[in-house]
Amino acid sequence: MPITNSPTAEPLTEVHQPAMLKPLIDPIISRLINNFPDKLVALIKQHGSPLNLVWPHALESNTHALLAVLKQYSVPHAIFYGAKANKSQSLLVAAANSGVGVDVSSVHELQAALRAGTPGARICATGPAKTAFFHQALVSSGSLISIDSLEEFEHLQYVIEAQPTPTKARVLLRYRPKTSPQSRFGMSSQDLLEGLQRLTKHTDIFHFEGFHFHLGGYGVESRAQALREISGFVEAAREMGLNPQMIDIGGGLPIRYVEPQIYARFLQNDNKPSHYYNQKVPEAYYPYGSDLTAPQWLALLLEAEHSPGVSIATYLKLQNITLALEPGRSLVDQAAISLFRVTRTKQLAFNKTVIFVEGSSFSACETWFASEYLLDPILISSQQPPYAPIQAYIAGHSCLDDDVITYRLINFSTAPRPGDILIYVNTAGYQMDLLENEFHRHPLPRRLTASCCTQGHYAFSPDY
Numbered sequence: 299m300p301i302t303n304s305p306t307a308e309p310l311t312e313v314h315q316p317a318m319l320k321p322l323i324d325p326i327i328s329r330l331i332n333n334f335p336d337k338l339v340a341l342i343k344q345h346g347s348p349l350n351l352v353w354p355h356a357l358e359s360n361t362h363a364l365l366a367v368l369k370q371y372s373v374p375h376a377i378f379y380g381a382k383a384n385k386s387q388s389l390l391v392a393a394a395n396s397g398v399g400v401d402v403s404s405v406h407e408l409q410a411a412l413r414a415g416t417p418g419a420r421i422c423a424t425g426p427a428k429t430a431f432f433h434q435a436l437v438s439s440g441s442l443i444s445i446d447s448l449e450e451f452e453h454l455q456y457v458i459e460a461q462p463t464p465t466k467a468r469v470l471l472r473y474r475p476k477t478s479p480q481s482r483f484g485m486s487s488q489d490l491l492e493g494l495q496r497l498t499k500h501t502d503i504f505h506f507e508g509f510h511f512h513l514g515g516y517g518v519e520s521r522a523q524a525l526r527e528i529s530g531f532v533e534a535a536r537e538m539g540l541n542p543q544m545i546d547i548g549g550g551l552p553i554r555y556v557e558p559q560i561y562a563r564f565l566q567n568d569n570k571p572s573h574y575y576n577q578k579v580p581e582a583y584y585p586y587g588s589d590l591t592a593p594q595w596l597a598l599l600l601e602a603e604h605s606p607g608v609s610i611a612t613y614l615k616l617q618n619i620t621l622a623l624e625p626g627r628s629l630v631d632q633a634a635i636s637l638f639r640v641t642r643t644k645q646l647a648f649n650k651t652v653i654f655v656e657g658s659s660f661s662a663c664e665t666w667f668a669s670e671y672l673l674d675p676i677l678i679s680s681q682q683p684p685y686a687p688i689q690a691y692i693a694g695h696s697c698l699d700d701d702v703i704t705y706r707l708i709n710f711s712t713a714p715r716p717g718d719i720l721i722y723v724n725t726a727g728y729q730m731d732l733l734e735n736e737f738h739r740h741p742l743p744r745r746l747t748a749s750c751c752t753q754g755h756y757a758f759s760p761d762y
C-alpha cells in the first residue's frame with residue numbers, strides 16, 4: 299500500500315524535538331518525521347500502535363561503510379549479518395542485496411536468509427544448541443557451521459554419518475577466549491586442540507575452514523587479544539596438515555546513538571536517582587554515546603598490534619586469512635523507528651506525571667538487560683500553543699507495575715495529548731521486536747518496511 303506524501307499547507311501536528319538525549323537520526327528518516335508528521339499519525343491509524351518502520355537503506359549503507367574499511371586495509375574479508383538483532387525480512391533482503399552473508403542461530407533464521415536470496419554458502423551458523431534438524435539443513439545448504447563444543451562435534455559427526463549419502467560439513471571451531479573463562483560458549487585451548495586432532499581424522503566428512511569466537515561487550519582490545527590467541531592455533535592446525543583460512547571475530551561493533559559529549563554530560567549531570575520516577579539509576583546502560591563508530595572500531599582493530607611491528611591487518615594479509623565479522627546491532631544502526639500512540643497523560647501523587655502509551659515495555663525497552671532505552675522520544679503533538687512543558691515517565695498499557703518503557707523523567711516541551719505520537723529512533727538493534735509478544739492478547743505490533751525515498755515520496759509495505 300504505497301502512500302505518497304505531500305506537505306499539507308497547515309500541519310495539524312507539531313514535531314517537538316527532545317532537549318536532553320537527542321538521538322542521532324538518519325537524514326531520510328529525519329525528513330519524514332519533520333516534514334510529514336501527519337503521515338506518521340495516519341500510518342498509526344491504519345496499522346495500530348506500536349508500529350515499527352524499517353529502513354533497509356540504512357543496513358546497506360552501514361554494510362558499505364564496513365566494507366570500505368576492509369578494502370582500504372586490503373584485508374581478505376567476509377561479513378555475516380547477525381540476524382538475531384532484528385526479525386525483519388526486508389533487512390535480510392538488504393543484506394543479500396549488499397552481497398554480505400548472514401549469521402544464523404536457528405533453522406528459522408536459516409530459512410529466512412535463504413528466502414531473502416542469500417546463497418547457502420554465505421551463511422554461517424553459530425549458537426551452542428543446534429538441533430539435528432538444523433545441522434542437517436546447514437549441511438545440505440552448504441553453510442558454514444561454527445562448532446561450539448566437542449559434544450556438538452560428536453553430534454554433527456553422527457548426523458552426517460547417518461545420512462544416506464554423507465555430504466561434507468564446512469566447519470569452524472569456536473574458541474573460548476582467555477578473557478571469558480566462565481563463558482558457556484566456545485572451547486578451551488585443550489578442547490580446541492582435540493577438535494583439530496579429530497578433524498585430521500575425518501577429512502572425509504568435515505571441511506575445516508578456521509576459527510570463530512564472539513565476545514560480549516564492545517571492546518576492540520579484547521577482540522585483538524582473542525585474535526592473537528587464535529593465531530597460535532592457526533599454526534598448530536597447519537602443522538597437523540589442516541588448512542585454516544578464516545578467523546571469525548563475531549559481532550559487538552558499537553553504535554553511536556547520541557553525540558558522545560551529550561551522553562557524557564547526561565551521565566555527569568542528569569543521571570541521578572532523582573531523575574528517575576522509581577528513584578533508581580539502572581546499573582548498566584548500553585554505551586549510547588560511543589566514542590567510536592563501527593567503521594572506526596574496525597579500523598582500530600585492524601591497526602592493533604598482532605606481534606611486534608606487525609598489525610592485525612598485516613598478519614591477516616601475510617597469512618592469507620579471511621577476517622570474518624558478524625555484526626548484528628551495528629549493521630542495523632538507524633534501520634528502524636518505533637512509534638507509540640499516547641493513550642493519556644495522568645497526574646500522580648507528589649506532582650509527578652505518567653504518560654500511558656499503546657504498547658508495552660516489551661516493545662521498546664531494555665527490560666531484558668535490566669536497563670532502559672535511553673534516547674529521548676520525539677513527540678508529535680496536536681497541542682496548539684501556548685505550550686505547557688512537563689516532565690513525565692512513560693508506561694505501557696499493561697496492568698503490571700513493571701510495564702514501564704522509561705522510568706527516567708523526560709522533559710517534554712508540551713504535555714502529550716491522547717492520540718499524540720512518541721517516536722523512538724534507532725530501535726532496530728534488539729529494541730523493537732526482541733521481546734514482542736501477545737501479552738493481554740494485544741496483537742503483535744506491525745512492521746512496515748520503507749521503500750526509499752525521494753523527498754515527499756515515502757512508501758511503506760508490510761515487512762514479512
Ligand SMILES: *Cc1c(COP(=O)(O)O)cnc(C)c1O
Pocket residue numbers: 380382383401424425512548549550551624625626627628
Ligand atoms: C549475537 C551475536 C552476534 C551479533 O552481535 P552484535 O553485538 O549484535 O554485533 C554475532 N555473533 C554471535 C555468535 C552472536 O551470538
